[in-house]
Amino acid sequence: MTDLAPDTILSVRDLRTWFKTKRVTAKAVDGVTFDLKRGQTLAVVGESGSGKSVTSLSIMGLLARPGAIESGEALFRDSKGAAHDLARMGPRGFRKLRGKEIAMIFQEPMTSLNPLYTVGDQIGEMIALHNDVSRDEARKSALDMLRHVEIPDAANRLDDYPHQMSGGMRQRVMIAMALSCNPSLLIADEPTTALDVTIQAQILDLLRRLQEQFGMSILFITHNLGVVAEIAHEVVVMYAGRVVEHAPVVPLFAKQKHPYTEGLLACTPNAERDLDPAGERKALYSIPGTVPPITNLPPGCAFEPRCRYSISACTKVPPQLEPAGPERLSRCLRSAEI
Amino acid sequence: MSATMETTTPLLTVDGLVKRFTGRGGKTVHAVEDVSFTIKRGTTVGLVGESGSGKTTAGRTLLRLIEPTGGKAVFDGTDIFALSDKDMRAFRQRMQIIFQDPFSSLNPRMRVEAIIGEALDACGYPKGQQRKDRVAELLTLVGLQPEHGRRFPHEFSGGQRQRIGIARALAVEPEFVVADEPVSALDVSVQAQVLNLLSDLQKRLGLTLLFIAHDLSVVEYLCDEVVVMYLGRVMERGPSRLVYAAPRHPYTKALLATAPIPDPTRRREHVPLKGDIPSPINPPSGCVFRTRCPHAIDACAQTIPPVEDLGGDHHVACIRHLELAQAS
Ligand SMILES: Nc1ncnc2c1ncn2[C@@H]1O[C@H](COP(=O)(O)OP(=O)(O)OP(=O)(O)O)[C@@H](O)[C@H]1O
Numbered sequence: 001m002t003d004l005a006p007d008t009i010l011s012v013r014d015l016r017t018w019f020k021t022k023r024v025t026a027k028a029v030d031g032v033t034f035d036l037k038r039g040q041t042l043a044v045v046g047e048s049g050s051g052k053s054v055t056s057l058s059i060m061g062l063l064a065r066p067g068a069i070e071s072g073e074a075l076f077r078d079s080k081g082a083a084h085d086l087a088r089m090g091p092r093g094f095r096k097l098r099g100k101e102i103a104m105i106f107q108e109p110m111t112s113l114n115p116l117y118t119v120g121d122q123i124g125e126m127i128a129l130h131n132d133v134s135r136d137e138a139r140k141s142a143l144d145m146l147r148h149v150e151i152p153d154a155a156n157r158l159d160d161y162p163h164q165m166s167g168g169m170r171q172r173v174m175i176a177m178a179l180s181c182n183p184s185l186l187i188a189d190e191p192t193t194a195l196d197v198t199i200q201a202q203i204l205d206l207l208r209r210l211q212e213q214f215g216m217s218i219l220f221i222t223h224n225l226g227v228v229a230e231i232a233h234e235v236v237v238m239y240a241g242r243v244v245e246h247a248p249v250v251p252l253f254a255k256q257k258h259p260y261t262e263g264l265l266a267c268t269p270n271a272e273r274d275l276d277p278a279g280e281r282k283a284l285y286s287i288p289g290t291v292p293p294i295t296n297l298p299p300g301c302a303f304e305p306r307c308r309y310s311i312s313a314c315t316k317v318p319p320q321l322e323p324a325g326p327e328r329l330s331r332c333l334r335s336a337e338i
Numbered sequence: 339m340s341a342t343m344e345t346t347t348p349l350l351t352v353d354g355l356v357k358r359f360t361g362r363g364g365k366t367v368h369a370v371e372d373v374s375f376t377i378k379r380g381t382t383v384g385l386v387g388e389s390g391s392g393k394t395t396a397g398r399t400l401l402r403l404i405e406p407t408g409g410k411a412v413f414d415g416t417d418i419f420a421l422s423d424k425d426m427r428a429f430r431q432r433m434q435i436i437f438q439d440p441f442s443s444l445n446p447r448m449r450v451e452a453i454i455g456e457a458l459d460a461c462g463y464p465k466g467q468q469r470k471d472r473v474a475e476l477l478t479l480v481g482l483q484p485e486h487g488r489r490f491p492h493e494f495s496g497g498q499r500q501r502i503g504i505a506r507a508l509a510v511e512p513e514f515v516v517a518d519e520p521v522s523a524l525d526v527s528v529q530a531q532v533l534n535l536l537s538d539l540q541k542r543l544g545l546t547l548l549f550i551a552h553d554l555s556v557v558e559y560l561c562d563e564v565v566v567m568y569l570g571r572v573m574e575r576g577p578s579r580l581v582y583a584a585p586r587h588p589y590t591k592a593l594l595a596t597a598p599i600p601d602p603t604r605r606r607e608h609v610p611l612k613g614d615i616p617s618p619i620n621p622p623s624g625c626v627f628r629t630r631c632p633h634a635i636d637a638c639a640q641t642i643p644p645v646e647d648l649g650g651d652h653h654v655a656c657i658r659h660l661e662l663a664q665a666s
């Protein structure tokens with residue numbers, strides 16, 4: 001707990017979050033490790049069910065039963081420099097941190113905004129909760145925040161209800177609320193997935209500029225590698241509850257060291273690559289099969305049944321996450337040959 | 339479909355399609371306004387645009403799953419908008435739809451064989467062994483196993499459910515299929531499987547496809563032609579290769595420039611398209627795109643830009659397209 005590097009704001013270490021019922025144990029997150037550096041964006045990418053949201057909910061202390069942290073640490077350094085283990089923090093501790101030091105935005109802003117209050121009141125209340133300010137001051141800060149997130153005609157939108165806004169505007173309001181207390185860590189779980197690509201580009205651009213301005217660190221969860229390329233400094237790729245690859249963003253896109261990451265990138269249609277000069281379509285690369293249920297993983301590498309590099313050793317023991325070049329890790333027996 | 343194949347007769351000619359809804363408080367929603375395009379037999383046309391641009395409404399109106407407000411849709415020589423419900427029935431079999439959401443579009447209480455069987459009922463397919471064989475054949479066609487017929491939808495993954503949706507649409511041997519964002523709800527690794535399947539089935543069965551999507555890279559890969567819609571209207575349309583290589587409408591250019599590029603060394607410096615799509619209840623006068631267009635001038639508010647033919651079947655609706663092409 002004391003060995004949290006000074007430039008690290010969040011250090012998740014061998015985190016295991018399981019859903020235990022009488023019948024089965026779903027190891028949704030099973031030994032996840034990564035560090036998020038101050039002022040940077042770490043993207044967690046993976047397909048549906050890979051454990052991205054459970055990882056972030058564990059860090060935020062928002063797990064619902066029967067989900068519980070089985071073991072591991074999630075060390076967080078607050079703005080005063082004190083370290084906390086979020087994996088062992090109780091509800092009272094979280095109440096002090098959440099909103100103020102750590103904030104979160106989700107895929108569907110409508111579910112986290114209250115439909116009965118105006119957006120100005122909701123942001124104002126958030127500010128008043130964490131700061132000793134008058135109503136008027138809170139309202140003024142709320143307006144400032146709406147301007148920061150570039151809501152056009154902000155003064156007039158302050159009294160709008162969430163349903164009067166478009167999906168993109170609501171996501172801006174969520175970001176305004178999240179940043180209103182100047183958190184040092186922002187957790188964003190698929191904040192652009194429900195939006196059009198045009199609006200997605202606006203929100204990603206906004207987050208990048210707000211990060212420069214406010215200096216917060218971002219844990220960004222997504223299933224879209226295009227989005228990762230736009231926003232991340234570092235990338236963690238998850239598959240079936242585990243990290244399978246971890247690398248800085250540029251080297252990762254230049255060369256993948258895990259067959260799953262390689263497959264994910266190859267699956268995205270790309271006309272330059274997938275059409276021949278006569279315009280004839282080549283078959284798209286696709287990863288055969290589907291993600292296995294986490295309650296019934298193969299005994300060796302979880303990706304083995306779908307992997308085109310698989311050898312018999314892959315079916316025997318689960319591979320470890322090991323160095324695979326400068327600053328990067330891969331969980332694959334054959335990463336050196338890929 | 340390859341560019342070299344001679345498939346030039348139009349199977350469907352859409353002319354001046356209009357669909358207006360009466361929304362809350364009796365206000366008119368201009369979902370589709372004056373949309374025209376043709377689909378040649380055996381080819382795929384992509385319909386793209388931001389959400390709310392009228393893609394789904396256009397696709398469903400063409401199958402008369404919702405009734406059009408105006409315009410013509412000539413399918414193999416017959417204006418299907420002019421047909422009585424009874425006469426339409428014969429055409430229903432020839433036109434099918436694949437829905438976006440593989441989770442809600444299949445009845446959870448029916449076995450897969452019954453779901454596909456129901457589609458066969460609609461065309462009076464005989465019951466008994468012959469039907470069993472046909473269901474098995476369809477499941478095999480979409481890459482599933484005949485035994486899967488005994489299962490329920492919840493026992494399948496998203497990609498497998500979308501395959502069932504495709505099998506259901508193909509059960510009646512349609513000539514024309516509207517696929518409304520058929521891979522949007524699927525995981526990336528599975529999207530490619532379903533796209534390959536569609537592309538392969540089209541080749542084998544000679545299907546004509548209207549492929550609705552918001553992902554432009556998927557459309558570029560799959561479609562022979564593309565129709566770009568915005569707020570109910572066609573902004574640009576033409577052969578995909580032309581439109582992608584040399585887009586002529588400011589909206590198409592902006593859309594192409596916003597798709598995230600999976601390459602961190604080519605990050606965008608600025609956002610190509612600001613603001614939101616306006617409400618279809620009160621669309622802007624003149625060019626509907628003008629409120630977000632970086633090139634808008636006063637004249638853009640005056641008249642609705644005519645759809646101009648640039649040659650080679652490439653069409654654009656922007657009063658400044660010539661000027662802008664010269665400037666760049
Ligand atoms: N309450 C629960 N009970 C049992 N298993 C659960 C529960 N919540 C989540 N899981 C399981 O944990 C695994 C990880 O889920 P998680 O929500 O983290 O996925 P994700 O990566 O965020 O996926 P998506 O991209 O769909 O959001 C899944 O297999 C899921 O089914």
Ligand SMILES: Nc1ncnc2c1ncn2[C@@H]1O[C@H](COP(=O)(O)OP(=O)(O)O)[C@@H](O)[C@H]1O
Pocket residue numbers: 359360361367368369387388389390391392393394395396618
């Ligand atoms: N039944 C309906 N009643 C009123 N408005 C509708 C109805 N169906 C669609 N619309 C409106 O028509 C417009 C076009 O919608 P849609 O065709 O679903 O667009 P897209 O598929 O391109 O996202 C939207 O503004 C939508 O809200």
Ligand code: SF4
Pocket residue numbers: 587588589625626627628629631632633634635638643655656657658659
């Ligand atoms: S007509 Fe005017 S507003 Fe419309 S796209 Fe062209 S330049 Fe832009």
Ligand SMILES: [Mg+2]
Pocket residue numbers: 052053054189
């Ligand atoms: Mg999730």
Ligand SMILES: [Mg+2]
Pocket residue numbers: 393394395
């Ligand atoms: Mg739609």
